[in-house]
Each structure stands twice: as structure tokens, then as C-alpha cells.
Amino acid sequence: MDARFWLIQAFNGISYGALLFLVGSGLSLIFGVMRIVNLSHGSYFLLGGYVALSVIWSTGSWLLAIPVAAVSVSVVGLLMERVFLRPLGFDPLRQVLLTVGFAFLFQQAALDIWSGNPFDINPPEVLTQSIVVGGLHLPLYRIFMIGVALAIGLGLWLVIERTRLGATIRATVDDAQMARGVGIDTSFISMLIFALGAFLAALGGVIGGAFLGVYPGLDFEMLPIAFAVVIIGGMGSLGGAAIGALLVGLADNFGKALFPEISYFTLYAPMALILAVKPTGLFGRE
Amino acid sequence: MTRPRSSVLLVVAVLAAVALIVPHTTSFAILIVTRVLAFSILVMSLDLLLGFTGLASLGQAAYLGVGAYLTAILAARYQIGLGYDFWLVIALGVIGGAALAAVFGLLALRATGVYFLMITLALGQCVWGLAYRWNSLTGGDNGINLPHRPKFGIDLADPVVFFYVVFGFFALSLLIMYTLVRSPFGRSLTGIRERELRMKILGYNTWLHKYLAFVIAGAFGGLSGVLWAHTAGIVSPDNVVLTTSVDALLMAVLGGSGTLVGGVIGAGVVLFIREYLSTLVHWWQYVLGGVYVLVILYLPGGLMSIPERVRQWRAAQSGASGASNFATMGR
């Protein structure tokens, strides 16, 4: 267990956390603005991967697959919000259950469209290499994931903290009623955020597809992990999602490496404990 | 108060009809109905939490798991529960479910709303992890096979006999839960669901009420687990996987939360689609997803609210606006 071990594990944990940030940030925003837990978030992740595969199979371009997958899934999210969630009004339980119903529909549709074979997304050759730094083999793809997460995180932060649109989003998260009172179109914001959440999840699916694979069941496997991120980081908080993702990535990695006996609990036990102590998450506010 | 009386009569009549008719149908139909009745005890216990206390839980399968694994371990390893001691195992299942709920409730009830949903999910997943990893106790992913159904004067291996036993437990559970929700305790729960703050101000120990409801739901979950273990004859981590808890919640909402009987209707519809329709067509998943989505969108009160909706629609159709105002006033 020399320094190299700790370094590589830290690197692995951070890169996994980067992917989780992509998945969790969307979920966190959706909850922050709409107060609903989107249980079809995992489906968006998986659909992103599948759409990317279709693009790659038909055009051969991985670069093209990324925006096409993310945008098309965000359109699905938009439609779902407009057509199905909006009519329910503010009824968190029913909205949550609606998203579950859709998750089942998406799962079957994905199986029918793409078959149940286990797929892998192949990024360009250059990203499959590893660079050697100080005797440590660092896969370039993991570095790429960290890069994407940083870029997205920065972009989101800039929009939310530094633009007018961001201000209206923040206002809606803080107090939707007051926001409406000052003339903010909260229903438009909700729609936007839901689409953005789906966009981020699908982006995670494309980026993650080369790392985790694309296969049936991945949707429900990612869901609890995304929740762990959001819960630990606090719902509605972007910064919280980043920290939550990092913590989950590192804890999961080190937990499994050092204490393999409790692999199944490294995720859920801390989640339950944190929620018991601070129900809105470590950085949440309610 | 004629309406509650008449709906009670209706429920009793339907149950009597089921008890009389089902044993004369095919053995597959008997099996499905038995499974519905056994699982709906869990769903009704969830309705106790959801429809009456206002707590949506995504971890109720854990209590079914306790009852089921207890039954399987005692039967397969120690030959306990296969004769007259079946009744002992029932009691143990109930106590086991209640005990786990007593422990989990201490953690879970610190949260409310969607956080409660999340924490119950996490706790349920911890139980799954235990079932999966604790090989020496639970058999791990291989599961545990029960040697045979109990035999005490009557042989539960006979599908009709087993149907009646499960039906009996179902009816008893429904009766107990019905009595509970109409009791002062039950009414306080509804009050907590509506406005917890107000109940607190009025001096109710709302935490204790919620905790008791949670433990009682766990107890019924354990009972459901004992029966469930015997319907299939095998218990495995699949019984406590997340989708089982999700299914239970969806069944409760589908049937109609806050109606108790909605639980068995929801369970019936879902299991019918999952286990019977799937023998006929392979696109049954779309039917299931479609039913969920449509009911959630257009029937907020679940399937049990259909008679009420029909009544409202009829009232709106038949009279002028004056007449319909009168019709809705008395509610």
C-alpha cells in the first residue's frame, strides 16, 4: 500500500466521481426547481448511451454522437415534462411515480429497439491510451471524464451564478412562489431545467458508455448511485452535487479497495446515516 | 353514515364471491389469486403508511424479506414451521417484521417527504445487500428452497387448501387494518397526513404515531413474507430487490391510496399483467407501464376512485348546474 496505490486509487475515485457529477447534477437541479425526484433519470442516462451507439453505427462519428444523443434525450425529457408532468400540478408523489412508470416503458422500448446485447462505446483511438506519469498508468479516458465534468460544472456555474437566466433559476429554487410573485415564469424554468437535467444525464450516458458499457439494467443500477450523490451533496445545490459526486466516487473506490467485505454497503449505509442525521443532505437546505 | 356501511358490504360481498368462485377455476388461476392475496398484505401495509399516514416508503420489501427468509431458514435448516408450528412461524414473521421496522423507523422517521422515500430506499438496499452477502445464513444468491408446504391436519400443498389459508390471513389483515384506521389512532394518522404541524400543536405526539404506524406496517410485511415464501417455495435476494418495493408502492397508488382495498386491486392488476398477460403476449411491459401512466395521470385516486368519478360525471350530466351543486355540497 505505497504512495502509488493511494495516488492511483484517488485518481480512480476522482474520475468516477466526475462521471457521477454528470449524472447527479441534472437530478439535483430537477429536484431543486421542481421538488420532484426523477426516477427515470437512469433511463435518460441509458438512452443517451443507446442513441450515441446508433449515431456511431450509422455515421461512424463519436464526436457527433455526443451532442446528438444529449439533445435528443433532452427533447424526450422536455416532452415528458410538458405532456405528462405538468398536468399533475404540484403533486410530488404522483410525479415521482409517473417517472417510475416511464422508466419501465423506456426499459422495454430500449430492449426492443437495441436488443439486450452488452455494448461498449468506442471513443477515438487516442482516448483509449494511457499516459504514464511517475510510473502510474493513467488511462486517458478517465482524464477526459474529469475534463468534461470540470467543463460542464464550470459552464453550469457560470450560467447560474453570472447570467440573468441563472438568477431566475436560483430564485425559483429558493422560493418558487416568490419568484412567480416577481413575474418569473416558473413553468418555463421547470421545463428548461427538466430538459437540462435530461441533457446532462444523457451526456453522462454517452461519456460513461465507453467506461461502463451500455446494457439493459444500467438504468436502474445508476439510479441509486445518482441519488446517493444528490443526497450527500444536497438536493438543489450544484456545488453540493459536485462535492457529493466526489465523495461518493472516492468513498466507493477506497471502500471497495480497502474493505471489500462491505462492498454492498459502502453506498447505502452512509446514505441512510447521512439522511438520518441531516435529512436534506450534507449541503442541502430546505 | 350509509356510504361507508354500503361500501363495507360491497367489499364483503366481493370477498365472499372470490372465496366461493376461485377454487372452481383452473389451478393456474387459483395460484395467481393466491399470490395476489399474499402480496397484497404487503401492499395494504404500505397503504397504511402512504394513504393514512402520508409516508411514501420505497423499502417495504425489506419486511417481506424478513418474514420470507425467517420462514425459509426455519423450514429448510431446522424443519420448523412445517406442521402445527406453522402458526409459530407466522407469529415469528410478524414479530420479525415489526422488530426490523422498529429499528429502521428510528432512522427513517427523522426524515419526511421525499427524503423519507430516499432513506427507506437506502435501508431496503442494505437489507438486500445482507441477503446477498450473508451466504451462510441466507444462501446468498442461490436462495433457500423450502422443503414442502406445512401440513397440520390439512395439507397446504393442495392449491385450494393453501388458497383458503392465504385468503383467511388476507381477510384477517384487512379487518385488523380497517379497524385500525377507523379507530382514534387511525384518525390521528390521517390528521398527521393532512397537517402534521396542527396535530403537534394540538398536543399529539406525532412522532410516536408515525413510529407505531411504521412498526405495524412492518409487522404485516413480515406476515406477507411468510405466506409469500410458501407460495413459491423459494426465497432469494430477488424478494428484497428494489423493484419489489417499487412494485408495492405502484400497486398501492394504482389501486388507490388511502382505501386499503385499493392495495389488493392494485396487486391484482399488476400481478395479472405480469404473470398472466405475459403468458399471452410478449409486449406486456408496455401494458403495465401504460396502465401506470394513465392511472396516475387521470385517476389520482387510483382505480378505487372510478365509482366516485362515474358518480360525479353522472351528476354533472344529469342535472343543471344547480343540481350538480347540490350533489357535491354534501361531501
Added chain:
Amino acid sequence: MTGNLVRRLWLPPLAAGLLLGVQVAPAAAQQELHIGIIAPVTGIFAQVGADMLNGFKMYLEQTNSNFAGIKVVPIIEDSQGKPDLAVTKAKKLILEDHVQIIVGGVLATEGYALAPVSTAEKTVYISSVTAADDLTQRQLGNYPYFVRTSWTSSQPNHPLGQWACDQGYKKVAAIAADYAFGYESLGGFQKAFEDCGGKIIQKIWPPIGTKDFGPYIPTIKSDADAVYSLMVGPMTLQFPKQLRQSGYTKPIIGGSVSYDEASLPFMGDEVIGDVSAEQYSAALQTPANQTFVKNYRAKYGKVPSYFSESNYTTALMIDDVMKEIGGKWPGSEAFIAKLLALKVDAPRGPVSLDDMRNPIQNIYIKKVEKTKLFGYDKPELWDVVVKTYPNVSQFWTYGKDAFLKQPVYSRDFPPCKYCE
């Protein structure tokens, strides 16, 4: 008098009716062979189910659903990967559809759930996939109507252990999926490998569904000569990729499904050179297999996996028994007796059944190569056979009694004596 006449008038029609009734039932049963196939059609194992059904159906189509004169009616039921649903569907198949044979089951739980049903209902249950060791070992006595045409988890891993010794490997680090199939696979490898002088120096158990092997790979002991890996489903794609990206260059010895054709077409070139052992390889260069692979691929668009071959061969074996019997269903016990006496030439090679009702078959040591086979015009990844161990039973060279005396392979058996 009229009373007597009336009584005598209805007696003949009644007798005729009863006799006819008595005759129609068995005739109908004899004219059709109802085979219930329980497989996951939906859910996360749907592709396994699809492979199984395709294999079985292909044989039916080749024989026009006619086995030696008797019409075969397959009834497919979706188990959705849930054992209690498998049991429910099995009961439906037996009680409503009057199947004489049930084929299928994938997971160990399904096998353990379906076997008692076959005993209770006295119906033949043929497991065409479920590999759980003990079903045809220490537990067999409970299941007189159970036959397996596939394999046991440890069966291909015993010769693999021997092969590893022959390659000169002395120390092997093992990483296997954390469930019974993983324990039994690694157990078989460890027993054989350590019996010929090797040492397992590490056992890592990533949970089923692990996607990120980041936590595990850096812990692999550096003095290992090779890594034994037992991966399942999507794990098969990610593990070799991540291992190689971490800079690990030593050989990978894969248990059975780690490189099976269910996953191989979706892997990248990083798996070239990886070795595994299984009772089937689509690259097997025999005329029977070449025909099988080409037909299957033309029909279903992908190379057959062992799931497909196993179900195809099961159908073939049922057909051969019916041919021997003359096309009339002989009852469960007689059918099983004939099945056990069978020797077939399957796409996987010669198969017969041992007295514990599990196959005795070739085990192939396969190495992944990128090459052109069977006249296909593109070089692709194939599991090329480098060595064949013939007539391998579930007991390897240990003898049935000695083998059954030891406990079933588990997480702790064989114990990791050399784990540091």
C-alpha cells in the same frame, strides 16, 4: 319393462362415450409433444433468453417441429429472471398446457426453484443453462426428474487449472464475480491448479454488476504470473479493457463465460490473446459446428453463444430419444432413462450423460484471435481452440465419490492457503 328398455337404451351410448373419452385423452397426448421453455424474455437477461430460444427454435425449424413422427409444440414462458415467477410459469405449463418436458432456467435460483417442481409434478425438467454445481451433485437425490444438458460451473475450470500448470504458471491472482457461479468457477480452477503445483495467491470478489474495476485493479498482487478472471454479462467487456488500460500486461486466464460469444463480438482488440475454457466455442473447426454457426448467423445475425448451442443440442437430444422410442411419449421415467443412455454429436462435439445426469463432454481451451473463419470475409474476434480435453465429466479426474465428499465450492472452499 319400459324401464328396463330405457335403461338398456342409454347403457351402450354411455359405455361408448366413456370408452371414447378414455381413448381420446391418451391419443391426444401421444400425438403431440408439449415442451415448455422457461427463459427470460424481458428484463436484464433478455438477451440470454433470446439466445436460448433462438437455439431451440432453430432445431425445431430444421426438423419441421417433428420428432420421429410426433408433433412438437413449444410453449415459451417469460420468467423475467425471477425465480418465483419461473415456478409459477412452470406450474402453469404443467397443469394447464400439459407439457411433458420443461426446458430452461438460467440463474442458479431458477434451477433450484424449478427442480422441486419437477419432482412434485413428476415432469421432466431439463436444465439447458443453469450451471449450479450441486444440482447434479449432492442435491441430485431430491430431483429424480431433473436432467442437465449443459454443464456445471466448475466443469470447464478443472482442466483449465491443469492447463495453467502446463503453461508454467506458478502463482495466479483471481478476480471473480461475487456470487455462487463465481465461487464454483474459481473453486474448480483453484482445486485443479493447486493439485498440480500451482498457487492461488489472491481472491478478489467484485459484486455482480461492477462496472468500475478501479478499486480492484491496483490491488492485484504484482508477483502473480497471471490473472484468473470470471466475469459475467457487461462485466466481461469492462474488466479486460480496464485491466489493460491500467498497464497490466500479464496474461488473463478466463473462466467460461468471460469470453463467451455472448460478449466476444462486442469486445475490442485488447482481449486478443486472452484464454478461457468452455464446453463450446463458435470457432470449433468441425463440420457440424461450421454448419451450425453459419446457419445460426444467417438466421439471427450473430454468432451463437453457448446459450444457443446448449438449447439447440437439448432439442437435438430430445429428438434422438423420440427417434429411439418410435415417436410416442413413453412417460417421464422411461424418457429420462433413454436420455441418459444417449450419445450425441452436437455442434460442441460428442456429448453423453453421466450417472448423475450431467454431461460428459469436451472442454476446449480457447484463445481469442482476430482472424477470418468459415469463409466470412472480415477478420473478427474468435475463440480459437488451442487444446481439447475430451470426455470431461463434472468430477474431472477425482472420481465421483471422492469429489462428493468435499463440500460444494464456495467463497471459502477451497480455502486460500497461499493468500498473503
